[in-house]
Amino acid sequence: MQKATMNYKNSVTFFFLIALLILPFMLFPATAAGGVGGLEVYCGSRCRGRCAKAGFRDRCIKYCGVCCRQCKCVPSGTFGNKHQCPCYRDKLSSKGKPKCP
CATH class of the missing domain: 1.20.5 (Single alpha-helices involved in coiled-coils or other helix-helix interfaces)
Structure with missing residues (x-):
């Protein structure tokens, strides 16, 4: 026992x-699991790099962050390379212009 x-x-x-x-x-x-919290960190750092040379940096970071959260990617560099992220490339504003910087 x-x-x-x-x-x-x-x-x-x-x-x-x-x-x-x-x-x-x-x-x-x-x-x-690197979900929402991890995505916020990823988007923040990638968008700051992407918008480093932008004239309206705050606006660039805002729209880049919106696109990043929806697409879960940001093209490399400060301009172009949108072929790396088709979702980011294909997002359009209400006026039919590219939404993502």
């Missing part, structure tokens, strides 16, 4: 430790 009690305590301890390891990933799935 004594031996069975020890196994039960070991099992409870084991499952408690496993739960502590898994719980953060269940509570914060987006940041743990």
Whole structure:
């Protein structure tokens, strides 16, 4: 009987430790998996680079961020290279002009 009690305590301890390891990933799935939080960091850094030489830098970063969140990519460089991200390239404003810088 004594031996069975020890196994039960070991099992409870084991499952408690496993739960502590898994719980953060269940509570914060987006940041743990590189989802929304990771996408914000990615878009912010890529758009700052893309808009580094823009005349209206704040506006450029704003629209680049919108496009990046929707397309999940930003072309390299400060101009052109839109073939690298077709979704980014094909987005149009309400006036039919390219939306993404």
